[in-house]
Amino acid sequence: MTANPQNKNTPSDSGNLLADGDFLEDIRRQMLRFATLQLSDSSQAEDAVQEALIGALKNAGSFGGRAALKTWMFAILKNKIADILRLKQRTVNISSLAHDEDEEADMSELFDRKGYWQADERPVAWGRPEESLRESQFWIVFEACLDGLPPKQARVFMMREFIELEADEICAAAELTTSNLHVLLHRARLRLRECLENKWYLKGERHDELS
């Protein structure tokens, strides 16, 4: 259980990372997308990302390697977003969350009248799902699928799975009942799963050409 404070990477490694414009721009773009979706307010999102980046620059010496630095930057960002969301609870624009009327149409694409899978929508076994995680192309597909979720579903899904907020925190932030939340999460998962299957796993888990 003893954490080893002696990082074998030298401080200059992560210093170099922060001087790497491409790396920073890439991570900034990802953070901004994430924050914007969560906060539905681009200036608040910019601020949160900016603060997380500044925090990272201040402590640059203590991180070895990209993955560690990125993980940590996202951790700071998540905390900031969680704080802002808690503060925002009372000011959430209810009308922006009120209706997702086309949801029923959505479900009838997947299920027949009796609630069984439509023949062409039935989930198929995914080959080696874990191996995809190592492929850069997979993450591009995954991001595209996330972007394809209706905003409300994407928002609660990311609160739950990325920021790992508890259900009651999400319900408060988004003014939802627990059962609303469960329905939204279910639909987000249905759609994401379908998208990944169609865009990735049915294509032999690899498609080098992206048109």
Add this chain to the structure above:
Amino acid sequence: MMNCREATQLMSDAQERELSVTERLSLGMHTVMCKGCHNYQQQMKTLRKITRAYAKGKNEHTEK
């Protein structure tokens, strides 16, 4: 018997709360007989792994 739409809702709920014994039993009976939902159940676990990996910045490889 439970249909697929209900089964998938329960499989999602299972990630949020503990299912009751009755729910688990009827879900188990459904997934034994329904290949699609059986696959779905596996994929829910995968989906969580994917999103957690994504949140932790495992999509490192997007760099050149």
